[in-house]
Each structure stands twice: as structure tokens, then as C-alpha cells.
Amino acid sequence: MALAKRTSQISKSLTLAITSKANKMKEEGIDVVGFGAGEPDFNTPSFIIDAAKEALDKGFTKYTANSGTPALKKAICDKFLKDNNLNYAPNQIVVSNGAKHSLYNAMLAIIEQGDEVIIPAPFWLTYPELVKMCEGTPVIVDTKDDKFKLTPKKLESAITPRTKAIIINSPCNPTGVVYSKEELWALAQVLEKTDIYIISDEIYEKIIYNGAKHYSIAQYSEKIYKQTIVINGASKTYSMTGWRIGYLAADAEIARAIDNIQSHCTSNANSIAQYATIAALNTHSSFLQEMVKTFDERRRIIVDFVNSTKDLSCPNPQGAFYVMINISSIFGKSIDGKVIDSALKAAELMLEYARIAVIPCESFGAPDYIRLSYAISKEDIQKGLKRLEEFLNTLR
Numbered sequence: 001m002a003l004a005k006r007t008s009q010i011s012k013s014l015t016l017a018i019t020s021k022a023n024k025m026k027e028e029g030i031d032v033v034g035f036g037a038g039e040p041d042f043n044t045p046s047f048i049i050d051a052a053k054e055a056l057d058k059g060f061t062k063y064t065a066n067s068g069t070p071a072l073k074k075a076i077c078d079k080f081l082k083d084n085n086l087n088y089a090p091n092q093i094v095v096s097n098g099a100k101h102s103l104y105n106a107m108l109a110i111i112e113q114g115d116e117v118i119i120p121a122p123f124w125l126t127y128p129e130l131v132k133m134c135e136g137t138p139v140i141v142d143t144k145d146d147k148f149k150l151t152p153k154k155l156e157s158a159i160t161p162r163t164k165a166i167i168i169n170s171p172c173n174p175t176g177v178v179y180s181k182e183e184l185w186a187l188a189q190v191l192e193k194t195d196i197y198i199i200s201d202e203i204y205e206k207i208i209y210n211g212a213k214h215y216s217i218a219q220y221s222e223k224i225y226k227q228t229i230v231i232n233g234a235s236k237t238y239s240m241t242g243w244r245i246g247y248l249a250a251d252a253e254i255a256r257a258i259d260n261i262q263s264h265c266t267s268n269a270n271s272i273a274q275y276a277t278i279a280a281l282n283t284h285s286s287f288l289q290e291m292v293k294t295f296d297e298r299r300r301i302i303v304d305f306v307n308s309t310k311d312l313s314c315p316n317p318q319g320a321f322y323v324m325i326n327i328s329s330i331f332g333k334s335i336d337g338k339v340i341d342s343a344l345k346a347a348e349l350m351l352e353y354a355r356i357a358v359i360p361c362e363s364f365g366a367p368d369y370i371r372l373s374y375a376i377s378k379e380d381i382q383k384g385l386k387r388l389e390e391f392l393n394t395l396r
């Protein structure tokens with residue numbers, strides 16, 4: 001009996017082996033510092049939890065409208081207007097089970113067999129896999145020579161008659177780079193001349209530092225607004241990763257198609273989590289400000305460490321909660337006769353010898369890099385960096 005071909009086209013997670021080994025070591029009582037976290041290490045704020053309790057007490061436990069409750073969709077429209085100056089009507093919004101689900105829904109609605117999707121590298125590792133699941137072809141465009149940002153020139157040369165979509169992720173996981181308004185507008189000028197869809201993943205929009213400002217490419221013009229599917233969600237901004245609420249905003253026709261797709265796959269996102277997300281979006285709270293301040297302190301610790309360490313370098317992250325570190329200068333070096341010939345090997349040896357778990361970035365389109373998340377305590381960061389320093393000093 002044969003499995004569908006698409007199952008063999010999905011890449012195996014390179015990070016899984018490291019993560020499970022790190023978990024095993026922790027279970028054995030070994031003190032491992034985990035730099036792998038992809039989620040804020042803060043509790044969901046209590047006012048959001050209270051709203052969820054209220055939903056339960058009210059018996060708000062049944063199916064909702066497939067694309068989200070009218071109240072949540074209104075709160076999302078208000079958010080887009082307030083934060084991004086984007087005017088959407090409720091019929092342009094679809095609420096799903098996390099931003100990842102929103103991305104998949106969007107791709108299912110627009111990508112056909114053989115369609116090309118431009119993905120600037122480094123990228124969040126899920127993007128090319130979703131494209132392949134929709135039978136499209138990821139077209140990876142490297143940006144490391146351009147400060148990790150796609151330029152209009154590179155974009156133009158990647159476009160072919162088969163190009164169906166492009167994915168833009170600002171602030172970016174894993175680099176942390178944030179596109180300026182001018183940089184986004186320059187890309188928009190190229191895309192405006194085409195009928196290419198723009199999937200703009202803005203999940204980290206509020207986790208930004210140093211006065212950086214977030215812009216959505218959809219703000220550029222009426223035509224670009226129609227071409228763009230904006231992806232966002234509650235996971236990162238409100239430390240609600242487990243609640244699984246993501247949403248997208250798009251042209252009404254695209255949103256209708258996505259609504260149809262979702263109606264036959266998952267139906268509505270969890271009713272209680274939807275109710276709580278209204279509180280998240282509508283309540284003025286200092287939670288986010290404090291979380292970003294804490295992230296910023298930790299970010300500086302890692303960036304300062306990298307900048308003062310001979311063998312390391314990194315793009316200066318202005319958003320999200322990751323630092324992507326170039327470790328290519330240790331390739332060829334060894335420990336105990338074990339040679340580091342890749343980021344994956346470096347990560348394995350860092351776990352074995354330094355008891356730190358880092359993410360090798362081969363699957364993020366950045367094979368010279370490892371990613372460190374700073375969604376862990378300052379003390380753990382300091383401990384982990386000390387171990388990393390000792391590890392680097394031990395290499396021959």
C-alpha cells in the first residue's frame with residue numbers, strides 16, 4: 001500500500017533529534033540550558049484567562065461561525081485599523097487554529113501544482129513545507145548579502161511566469177530583521193506590476209525593539225492591499241501559543257474561499273479561545289510592554305556576547321525573540337577528535353559537551369547559522385552563554 005507522494009516531499013525536522021535528546025538529558029536530571037524555545041516564557045495574562053473562564057461559565061462552548069465569531073472579527077478589524085491603518089470588513093477576516101493554520105489555509109486557496117512561491121532565506125522552516133503540501137514549488141532567494149532583506153532587484157530576478165506568491169515575514173524568524181517602510185515599499189513597487197499574491201506573516205509585529213516600527217506591505221496601495229493576505233495571531237503577542245488562535249485578512253473573495261476550505265477541515269477555532277482573544281485584543285494592558293522590555297534586555301545580552309566573541313557574528317535582531325549566529329568560522333575545528341562540519345554537528349556537540357540546546361539553521365535556509373531563542377530567563381541565558389564560550393575555547 002502506497003502513501004501519497006506528498007508525504008515523502010515533506011522534510012524531516014532536523015531539530016527534532018536535538019530537541020528530543022535535550023529532553024531526555026533533562027529527564028535524566030542533567031542541567032541543560034535550552035535555547036530552542038519558539039514561544040514566550042510568560043504566563044498568559046490573567047485578564048485573558050479570566051475571559052476564558054467567563055466563556056465557560058456562560059456556556060460559550062458550542063460551534064461558532066466557521067470563520068470566527070462576529071465579536072472577535074470586529075475586534076480584529078479594529079486592531080487592523082488602529083495598528084496598521086488597514087480597513088477590513090468582517091467578511092475579509094478568517095480566524096483559524098493558530099497562524100500556522102491561517103498560512104496553510106491561505107496557500108491551499110491560491111497555490112496549484114507547479115506554482116512557484118518566492119521565499120526569502122533565511123525563513124521560518126514551515127513555509128517551504130506548506131508550499132510543497134499544496135504541490136507548489138518553493139523558490140528560495142538568499143538575502144544574506146543584503147543584510148538579510150530581500151531587495152527589489154533580487155525579487156525581480158526571482159519572478160517567472162509561474163510565480164504565484166511571495167512570503168514576507170517581518171519581523172523575521174529566525175533573523176529578527178524588521179523591514180523598514182522604504183524597504184517594503186520598494187518591494188511593493190515591483191509586486192504592484194504583477195498579479196502575484198503576497199502572504200505577509202506579521203505574527204511578531206508587536207515584539208520589536210530599539211524604536212523599530214512595524215509596517216504592513218498591505219498599506220502601500222489599493223492594488224497591493226488586494227494582492228496581500230495578512231497573517232497574524234494571538235500566540236506570540238499575548239503569550240497564547242497553546243490557545244491556537246491565528247487569523248488572516250484578505251480580499252473578500254479570497255477570504256470566502258478560505259472560509260469554505262476551513263469549513264470542511266476544522267470548522268471554527270476553539271470557542272473559548274476566541275472569546276478570550278477578544279479580551280486580549282480589546283484590553284489595554286501593560287503586559288506586552290513589560291514582555292518586550294524583558295525580551296530586549298535578554299536580546300542585548302546575547303548580541304553583546306556575540307559581538308565580543310571572535311568566532312561569532314549575527315545580524316542585529318530588531319524584532320521577534322531570536323538571535324541567529326554565524327558559526328561558520330568553527331567549521332573544520334574539533335572537540336575530542338569530533339569534527340564540526342555543519343551547524344547540525346555543532347548543535348549536537350554543543351548539547352553533548354556544553355549542555356546547551358540550540359537550533360541548527362539548515363532547515364531555515366541558513367546552513368552557517370544556529371538560532372538562539374531568548375524566551376528563557378536572563379540567568380539561564382548567562383549560564384548558557386558561559387558554557388558556549390567554554391565550548392568555543394575548547395575547540396582545536
Ligand code: PLP
Nearest residue numbers: 098099100124173203233235246
Ligand atoms: N509564523 C512564524 C514566523 C512563526 O515563527 C510561528 C511560530 O513559531 C508561526 C507563524 C505560527 O504561529 P502559531 O503558533 O499561531 O501557529
